[in-house]
Amino acid sequence: MPEALLEIQDLVTSFKTTSGLQRVLDGINLSLRRGEILGLVGESGCGKSITSLSIMRLLPQPYGFIENGKILFNDKELTDLSIPEMESIRGNEISMIFQEPMTALNPVFTIGNQIEEVLDIHQDLKKRDKKEKCIEMLKLVGLPRAKDVYNEYPHQLSGGMRQRVMIAMALSCEPRLLIADEPTTALDVTVQIQILELMKSLQKDMNTSILLITHDLGVIAEMCDRVAVMYLGKIVEETTTVNIFDNPLHPYSQGLLNSRLGNIQKGEKLICIPGMVPTLSDKPQGCFFSPRCSKCIDRCKTDMPELNEVKPGHKVRCWLYVDEDY
Amino acid sequence: MRKYLIRRILIIIPVLFGVSIVIFALIHLAPGDPYSSMIDPNFTAEDRRNLLEAIGYYDPLPVKYVKWLGRAIQGDLGYSITYKEPVLSVILRNFKNTVVLSLTALALSVLMAVPIGVISATRKNTIFDYVVTVFSFIGISVPIFFLAMLLIKFLSFDLGLFPISGMQTIGSGYSGFMKFLDFVHHLMLPVIALALVQMAQLMRYTRSSMLEVIMQDYIRTARAKGLKERLVIYKHALRNALIPVVTVICISIGYLMSGAVLTETVFVWPGMGTLVYQSILNRDYPVVVSCALVMAFFILIANLIADILYAFIDPRIKYE
Amino acid sequence: MSLMTVESGLSPWKIATAKLKRNKLAMFGLFVISILVALAILAPVITPYERDRIDMFKIYESPTSEHKLGMDEMGRDVLTRLIYGARISISVGIVSTIIAVVIGVILGAVAGYSGSIVDSIIMRIVDVFMCFPFFLIAIVIAGILGPSIINLMLISGLLNWPSLTRIVRAEVLSLKHCEYIEAAKALGLNARKIIFKHIIPNTLAPIIVYATLGIARGILIEAGLSFLGLGVEQPVPSWGNMLSAAQNFTTLTTYWWVWIPPGFMVLVTVLSINFLGDGLRDALDPKIIQ
Numbered sequence: 039m040p041e042a043l044l045e046i047q048d049l050v051t052s053f054k055t056t057s058g059l060q061r062v063l064d065g066i067n068l069s070l071r072r073g074e075i076l077g078l079v080g081e082s083g084c085g086k087s088i089t090s091l092s093i094m095r096l097l098p099q100p101y102g103f104i105e106n107g108k109i110l111f112n113d114k115e116l117t118d119l120s121i122p123e124m125e126s127i128r129g130n131e132i133s134m135i136f137q138e139p140m141t142a143l144n145p146v147f148t149i150g151n152q153i154e155e156v157l158d159i160h161q162d163l164k165k166r167d168k169k170e171k172c173i174e175m176l177k178l179v180g181l182p183r184a185k186d187v188y189n190e191y192p193h194q195l196s197g198g199m200r201q202r203v204m205i206a207m208a209l210s211c212e213p214r215l216l217i218a219d220e221p222t223t224a225l226d227v228t229v230q231i232q233i234l235e236l237m238k239s240l241q242k243d244m245n246t247s248i249l250l251i252t253h254d255l256g257v258i259a260e261m262c263d264r265v266a267v268m269y270l271g272k273i274v275e276e277t278t279t280v281n282i283f284d285n286p287l288h289p290y291s292q293g294l295l296n297s298r299l300g301n302i303q304k305g306e307k308l309i310c311i312p313g314m315v316p317t318l319s320d321k322p323q324g325c326f327f328s329p330r331c332s333k334c335i336d337r338c339k340t341d342m343p344e345l346n347e348v349k350p351g352h353k354v355r356c357w358l359y360v361d362e363d364y
Numbered sequence: 365m366r367k368y369l370i371r372r373i374l375i376i377i378p379v380l381f382g383v384s385i386v387i388f389a390l391i392h393l394a395p396g397d398p399y400s401s402m403i404d405p406n407f408t409a410e411d412r413r414n415l416l417e418a419i420g421y422y423d424p425l426p427v428k429y430v431k432w433l434g435r436a437i438q439g440d441l442g443y444s445i446t447y448k449e450p451v452l453s454v455i456l457r458n459f460k461n462t463v464v465l466s467l468t469a470l471a472l473s474v475l476m477a478v479p480i481g482v483i484s485a486t487r488k489n490t491i492f493d494y495v496v497t498v499f500s501f502i503g504i505s506v507p508i509f510f511l512a513m514l515l516i517k518f519l520s521f522d523l524g525l526f527p528i529s530g531m532q533t534i535g536s537g538y539s540g541f542m543k544f545l546d547f548v549h550h551l552m553l554p555v556i557a558l559a560l561v562q563m564a565q566l567m568r569y570t571r572s573s574m575l576e577v578i579m580q581d582y583i584r585t586a587r588a589k590g591l592k593e594r595l596v597i598y599k600h601a602l603r604n605a606l607i608p609v610v611t612v613i614c615i616s617i618g619y620l621m622s623g624a625v626l627t628e629t630v631f632v633w634p635g636m637g638t639l640v641y642q643s644i645l646n647r648d649y650p651v652v653v654s655c656a657l658v659m660a661f662f663i664l665i666a667n668l669i670a671d672i673l674y675a676f677i678d679p680r681i682k683y684e
Numbered sequence: 685m686s687l688m689t690v691e692s693g694l695s696p697w698k699i700a701t702a703k704l705k706r707n708k709l710a711m712f713g714l715f716v717i718s719i720l721v722a723l724a725i726l727a728p729v730i731t732p733y734e735r736d737r738i739d740m741f742k743i744y745e746s747p748t749s750e751h752k753l754g755m756d757e758m759g760r761d762v763l764t765r766l767i768y769g770a771r772i773s774i775s776v777g778i779v780s781t782i783i784a785v786v787i788g789v790i791l792g793a794v795a796g797y798s799g800s801i802v803d804s805i806i807m808r809i810v811d812v813f814m815c816f817p818f819f820l821i822a823i824v825i826a827g828i829l830g831p832s833i834i835n836l837m838l839i840s841g842l843l844n845w846p847s848l849t850r851i852v853r854a855e856v857l858s859l860k861h862c863e864y865i866e867a868a869k870a871l872g873l874n875a876r877k878i879i880f881k882h883i884i885p886n887t888l889a890p891i892i893v894y895a896t897l898g899i900a901r902g903i904l905i906e907a908g909l910s911f912l913g914l915g916v917e918q919p920v921p922s923w924g925n926m927l928s929a930a931q932n933f934t935t936l937t938t939y940w941w942v943w944i945p946p947g948f949m950v951l952v953t954v955l956s957i958n959f960l961g962d963g964l965r966d967a968l969d970p971k972i973i974q
Binding site for chain 3: 375378379382383386390393394395498501502504505506507509510513514516517521522528618619621622623625626629636637640641644649652653655656659660663664667
């Protein structure tokens with residue numbers, strides 16, 4: 039088994055709010071192997087994006103901070119690094135693409151300028167080579183007329199093209215880890231598939247690992263080797279993509295899979311998980327999912343279960359699978 | 365871009381028309397006979413009657429307006445009762461001094477306000493930010509003439525650091541460079557008064573514009589690239605934050621001149637403000653109304669420049 | 685990231701009040717304004733002397749225990765006139781703001797709601813007003829009309845509406861196509877009813893903010909015009925015409941107690957109103973969560 043590129047241990051990230059500290063990430067454990075695509079799924083507000091911002095150490099200041107835990111990346115402890123050390127990793131060894139391609143590029147600089155900036159920070163290239171590399175990257179992400187795009191401003195491009203530019207920018211220093219935070223959510227369906235395929239093929243060529251954050255299980259099926267399911271700041275299940283679709287263990291994962299539109303025949307009722315995601319300030323006692331869980335037992339209401347490896351390569355946080363041969 | 369500019373320029377025409385109507389109304393509302401001031405007072409009675417007829421004294425109101433507008437466009441704004449010369453030459457003489465005063469104040473305030481506003485935004489909720497915020501609140505709340513008088517009393521009179529009023533030391537006989545230095549010495553206090561107030565506005569504006577930009581997604585992208593915080597702020601954020609600030613600076617030129625009215629009066633600075641005030645005291649209404657016309661025209665031009673500049677610094681407009 | 689959903693479930697007004705209460709500067713402003721308004725109302729009760737009482741032997745007397753802020757150029761008690769001055773200055777601010785708000789809101793609502801020609805005519809008029817240097821035109825009109833409190837209120841009110849018209853128009857334009865307005869139209873309500881019952885209440889937040897700051901502007905205009913002798917006339921005291929005593933050079937340099945207190949009062953009042961107005965703006969803006 040190849041060693042882990044990224045190893046997150048007991049990560050706790052909190053926000054200072056007007057009503058006191060709020061734990062957004064409540065002890066996250068996650069490991070990402072070299073060359074692997076790991077999917078992170080969950081409903082909005084469960085802490086997926088905060089996980090990625092914690093890794094990048096880009097939590098919104100001055101409210102968010104890492105309270106506890108370790109983030110080991112390539113044997114470096116990211117939470118201990120100084121700001122300049124962290125800056126030399128961002129965009130270089132770890133890159134990130136965001137959800138909103140429409141607003142993620144600076145409107146007043148040309149595309150060329152914005153990609154070359156990354157090269158300026160992390161690589162020592164001559165001006166000529168820089169431009170060449172930049173146009174090469176634009177061609178690599180499948181932009182037609184790359185030379186023109188080089189001189190254009192973001193608002194002249196469509197959403198899909200902008201996301202390609204973001205990918206070009208993120209991959210220009212051949213990072214070991216690419217964090218993609220809902221990279222296709224804001225795009226048209228047809229464009230979504232193109233972008234996903236582009237990411238997959240570039241990932242193979244560059245042997246980059248990807249942490250793919252999404253709420254869309256279709257994207258997971260398409261892209262990922264393994265999946266981690268998040269609920270209210272905790273990982274509730276972690277296993278291979280095949281396992282999660284064929285044999286989901288956690289009731290929440292089962293609920294997510296059941297509520298996919300693909301499963302429903304015409305005329306049938308839509309299936310959904312009952313209840314609403316509780317707010318962070320109002321977390322339930324015991325297992326956070328217990329109030330919405332159809333298989334809830336007494337113990338769920340009082341104690342939070344651990345994330346246990348119930349079969350090789352299949353971890354789940356649920357009392358149903360503790361001390362039991364299922 | 366061209367379309368945008370043409371549209372901007374075309375929009376001025378109805379506004380200018382409106383301004384001229386307001387001014388024309390003011391001329392007729394003002395006490396006294398406006399027509400007696402429209403011709404050279406040195407003419408004989410016979411000539412005067414002929415001229416009165418030519419400029420439309422006996423015409424119906426709309427015709428009067430058209431004739432007046434025709435003369436105003438050519439720069440003929442009538443005669444000053446006090447100075448016994450054409451209004452335009454009186455105004456131009458004073459206009460120059462107002463421009464020197466307000467542009468110096470503007471330059472000073474921009475140089476101070478923009479960096480302070482940026483720092484204040486990046487250190488939101490620190491002591492520095494609180495001090496800047498309270499200071500700019502005081503700046504927008506203080507009556508400018510009161511500030512001017514405080515400066516005169518404490519800095520000029522009590523400490524003797526600056527001359528008390530005017531534009532040069534009377535009877536000093538300075539010439540050349542000394543004369544210039546003397547002028548600058550006189551200029552300093554009114555500039556400080558105007559600049560402090562202007563600075564307060566600009567600081568607030570820069571700060572809030574910067575705070576808004578810092579929240580944008582592309583700032584997070586810039587950080588995710590590994591850019592140093594200094595560059596994130598001074599390259600990516602500032603460039604965007606300045607777009608509205610530049611517009612505000614242009615527009616504030618007009619309001620600066622308006623604020624100069626009170627400042628000039630207190631410092632007896634021979635500019636438009638002092639001229640307007642003196643002319644009201646002397647009931648020299650042709651000068652008063654013409655000053656309003658000239659300033660309105662100037663503000664209109666400043667707003668137009670703001671729009672044009674906006675199109676140049678914001679790439680999003682060029683290609684619309 | 686909608687992390688700050690702590691205050692969900694409360695009505696918008698309750699949230700605004702809660703936010704405002706947390707804003708120290710705004711609460712300070714409100715506190716000072718309340719004291720000033722109380723002083724203005726109670727002026728005849730709390731002032732130590734009669735407003736216009738003249739003591740010929742005490743002209744320009746410096747502050748003493750008897751006359752805490754000294755005597756002015758005619759031998760009148762400065763403190764007494766200062767307190768009475770609050771009445772004039774504050775009422776000029778309030779009345780002129782009412783005038784401006786009435787004109788601004790009606791024209792803005794009509795322009796935004798009716799669109800087309802009516803809209804462009806109103807907006808061109810706004811443009812015309814906006815390109816006159818505000819204070820200069822105020823002086824010109826005051827010079828022509830002559831000094832009086834009523835003229836002062838009219839001038840300040842008639843010059844202050846254009847930017848409010850722009851604000852209201854923009855709000856109305858954005859509300860106009862909201863579903864509940866469409867629903868009201870579908871129910872057959874006429875334009876006037878829709879504007880007054882549905883649109884104006886929803887533009888209330890920016891109007892409240894503008895009106896608050898407008899009072900500050902009115903007080904500054906009063907001070908400026910009266911300082912130039914174009915506003916409130918003696919013997920009625922206002923902060924502006926008390927300041928105009930400093931037009932006299934000896935008063936400016938030597939008898940500071942005659943003009944610094946009214947100037948300071950204008951500063952403190954306007955500052956407090958600005959604190960409050962700014963706090964209101966933040967409190968009423970649902971986008972600002974902090």
